[in-house]
Amino acid sequence: MNKLELQKMAVEVRKGILEGVHSAKAGHPGGSLSAADIFTYLYFEEMNVDPKNPSDPNRDRFVLSKGHTAPGLYAALANRGFFPVEDLLTLRHTGSYLQGHPDMKNIPGVDMSSGSLGQGLSAACGMALGAKLSKQDFRVYALCGDGEIQEGQIWEAAMFAGFRKLDNLCVIVDNNNLQIDGRIDEVCSPYPIDKKFESFNFHAINIDGNDFDQIKAAFDEAKATKGMPTVIIAHTVKGKGVSFMENNVGWHGKAPNDEEFAIAMEDIRKAGEALCQK
């Protein structure tokens, strides 16, 4: 996909996030929206995946370590054809396969169950190690939250990945600077994130995580980096694309009511319209 196509797809992904969370009357729109461009790039450009064969052993793997932003992952998977887009409206409903956090047993395209913060990166390391052991050339991607990296297990995994030179692993940190209780640098600062990963023998790249040119350049650089894993620190805006949600921690884990939903969808619609005139 070219940049404009990716931008248009990201509009669809953002619509899916809002529709799902609104229908569920619960969920995490802020961090789903901040990472919407990354989800879009991964599933529509970067990763080798086939919705018709979601368990292809040679596919690239994705682990959503910040599992609470499942609405973003589901919206990307649905638009990519892994399951019907209409099903996004069943998010978090009793009996729906679209659980509040990713459930690999029941959701086509989900490579790992996650939700308890700090655990996904270890599973991604296991996948990357397994690929090395069996000499398969698929790549493994893991998306972490910037608050999530306060978890100690993240650094156990980072030490392992750096030590084992897992260059088939690419970690993305969605650095939107907000966690439930406030700014990450006021709650318990993980900064400097790049230097921390570098000292664990990672190649670190800082980008604007809501800019497709920079996202593409970073993933290309990650693929070209040999002998060490890469971390992309994606500087993003929490709630990106919805005027009243942007940089507002109150929208970390809250669903919009009907009125707010209408305004949010109008924001997204306008962004889409502007792209069509390009």
Added chain:
Amino acid sequence: MSEVKKVATREGYGSALIALGKEHENLIVLDADLAAATKTGVFQKAFPERHINCGIAEANMAGIAAGLSTLGYVPFISSFAMFAAGRAFEQIRNSIGYPHLNVKIGASHAGISVGEDGASHQCNEDIALMRTIPGMVVINPSDVIEAEAAVKAVYEYEGPVYLRFGRLAVPVINDRPDYKFEMGKGVELRDGKDCTIIATGLCVCGALEAAERLAADGIDAQVINIHTIKPLDNELVIAAAKKTGRIFTVEEHSIIGGLGAAVIECLSENCPTKVTRIGINDVYGESGPAQELLHKYKLDADGIYERVAAEMKER
């Protein structure tokens, strides 16, 4: 009495892994800097490329195993019971149990028979913790033969399994040609009509010896070895309750949440029967030689005999 052969169950873990490793390319062993103690070191020597030392990071090890299993590997993760079931409980629950991944947890140094290291390392809570995870199988072998057979059996089973091993060398009691390990099936080792002693792990041997002494006192005790605590062999437990009407459970584990609790849960719903739980009575252990601790905490043959004899007299 002739010399009794004694071997720790963890030895059976190591030897079974080697046997399985020769046959199955997809078997992979992970350890957390305890390879010599958990006995995965022997596997490391035989298959260095399939032994992954994760360093002292049990939570990460559990997650690595989860990721490996999604690719078709069968990982066995190894540490002390305290750090596997304890430290990594939530990783086992969420990254392995919830997606029902095919990861086996080989936990050695369970119970107070860890000995000199003391309470911080004596895990008397692991069976309780692991038993509450939906879909988790929990196995506690009684000797090295059963341990080796159990490891081989769980490789063939698809799904998460917790295997509990001990540090202490314990008598070999299953050395017979017709020995067969069947996951989920208890084993009647001694027939009896007055009461039933249901034991697990290293306490099975003590229970057998206690039963012989009880026989001399005129108490005919049935002895059952429960190596699989979950799923529990309800049928055998209920049949025993119906037959003798008086149950004793023996385990090197807290009386809360372990074998005794599982038996009570089964019987109170199906065949209400008086059950006495012999185990660690909601206390921490302490440092000391393993045999002395087992004696002090009344989990050896003497302790089991005394408790059963005393309670049977009260009838």
